[in-house]
Amino acid sequence: MKNRSLIITLSLAAVTSAAAIGVFVDPASAKPGAGKAGSPKAFDAEITHHSQTMLDEGRKIFRYDTFGSEAFWGDALGLHKAVAGEKNGGIGAGVSPKTALAVGLKVDADALPAALVKQIKAGKVNLDDPATTVALLKLNAVVGVTAFTTPEGGVKSMGIQCALCHSTVDDSFAPGIGKRLDGWANRDLNVGAIVSLAPNLKPFTDLLGVDVDTVKKVLASWGPGRFDATLDKDGKAFRPDGKQAGVLIPPAFGLAGVNLHTWTGWGSVPYWNAYVAATEMHGHGSFYDARLNSKTQFAVSAKSGSHDTRMTVGDRVTDKLAALHYYQLSIPAPKPAAGSFNQAAADRGKVLFMGKAGCARCHVPPLYTEPGNNIHAPAEVGVDSFQADRSPTKSYRTAPLAGLWSHAKAGFYHDGRFATLADVIEHYNKFLKLNLSAEEKNDLAEHLKSL
Secondary structure (H helix, E strand, O other): OHHHHHHHHHHHHHHHHHHHOOOOOOHHHOOOOOOOOOOHHHHHHHHHHHHHHHHHHHHHHHHHOOOOOHHHHHHHOOHHHHHHOHHHOOOOOOOOHHHHHHOOOOEEHHHOOHHHHHHHHOOOOOOOOHHHHHHHHHOOOEOOEEEEEOOOOOEEEEEEOOHHHHEEEOOOOEOOEEOEEEOOOOOOOOHHHHHOOOOOOHHHHHHHOOOHHHHHHHHHHHOOOEEOOOHHHHOOOEOOOOOEOOEEOOOOOOOOOOOOEOOOOOEOHHHHHHHHHHHHOOOOOOEEOHHHHOOOOOHHHHHHOOOEEOOOOOOOOHHHHHHHHHHHHHOOOOOOOOOOOOHHHHHHHHHHHHOOOOHHHOOOOOOOOOOOOOEEOHHHHOOOOHHHHOOOOOOEEOOOOOOHHHHOOOOEOOOOOEOOHHHHHHHHHHHOOOOOOHHHHHHHHHHHHHO
């Protein structure tokens, strides 16, 4: 009996050990060569493989996927015709590379063939000729824009990508031409000026119930680096004071760990990706938000039905949201260059940031926004409620501050109302009665530049 008990005890121990290392888990759950079937090592390898796949797919989607938006920007608006010009099968004078760069379009230097690079450097490429723009489009070198060509080599349509607004270049080749900087807000991009070139603005006039001149007036009001993603929902083209109603294009980096996205915290990153892809880029996708069916707050979307955009067949957005989200969360906020700020002053400013100035109460390091529900009523931040009232939240999001230095062009806050960091600091100094000295304000600004 003693021997039998010993054998049973040893057998139970063996079974327990085998279960602990996962021997009895279904072998089909593990990848070949990743370790013993079903072992933690095997699943770790699967996680790593999945992570890299999502990153690669997300980058490709962010940079190159039009989501079928060419049906709107090209087929409906005919924007490609205005870009190509009459001499290249389009209409009008066309858009030269110089003009394209002037309205903030960027060129990916890595997409340029070596021979073309040499020709550009030698001054042998005519940058005043729209035909050159067409050639760049065919090379897929214009960041955020894809041209669709005919068998004969002409351009038959044009679509846009996430990268159009949320990428720029490092200007390493020339101003506006260089290596991609994904996630950086393109504060040079004049969306309104580009859209107004379209020969057919009827989709906008029909939606908003206004004439073409009014549409062009609204588009011209935005200026570089601004876009109004709410106009087609509430129809509010201007503020009560007559100023433009667009907001600054926000960066798409440093979003890992951040809850609500956009200036007014409408939703998460994948929420906004679906919103933009399906209702702003006009891609073939699904989007739903019952909040936008309010006839009082969102009269246009309640009438058009864009709050409930369902596409059961031909959806080119929904299956991209996961990888796109993953890639965006992988983009870190850029670090400032050495010497771009006074380190000693920044160190003193950090103490103020964490203490007397009270910045860290909302801009909690290292996220520099609040963990959790990171929004505030307009009265809490001392600004008017116009843009907040256009949002379902009626609030403003606590903007993440990491990489703040890289998107300072066009000002700060949702609408650029504060031209400099000094203006932002002075606003809070007065609003919160901080009693900061001139030196303390300067130190705080240097710290913000260092983030």
